[in-house]
Amino acid sequence: QNYPNPFNPTTKISYSIKKEGLVSLKVYDVLGNEIAALVNEEKPEGIHEVEFNAANLPSGIYIFTFQANGIIKSKKMTVLK
Incomplete structure (x- = not known):
């Protein structure tokens, strides 16, 4: 999940994984x-957090997609300037 949402210009996306992988x-636009690409690496099990900066993006809805250990989750977030 991300917090805050809506946000301007940054939000923190947190996720947890049950085993290293x-x-x-x-992050994608609605099209x-x-x-x-905020993360693309091996991570240890546990809770992690990454910051997304949308300062150069217009207001709108964006989708972040998380993939790890065979799990894929997508969530919407809103940039509101």
């Missing part, structure tokens, strides 16, 4: 274009 966390 490759983690991918990407499916990749905006940012």
Whole structure:
């Protein structure tokens, strides 16, 4: 999940994994274009947090997609300027 939401210009995205593994966390616009790859590396089990800065992006809805250990989750977040 991310907090705050809506946000301007930064938000923190937190996630947890139950075992060590490759983690991918990407941000997309509503058209499916990749905006940012925030995480793409091995991470240990536990709770992690990454900051997303949208200072150069227009207001709107964005989707972040988390993948790890066979799990894929997507959530909406809103940039409000």
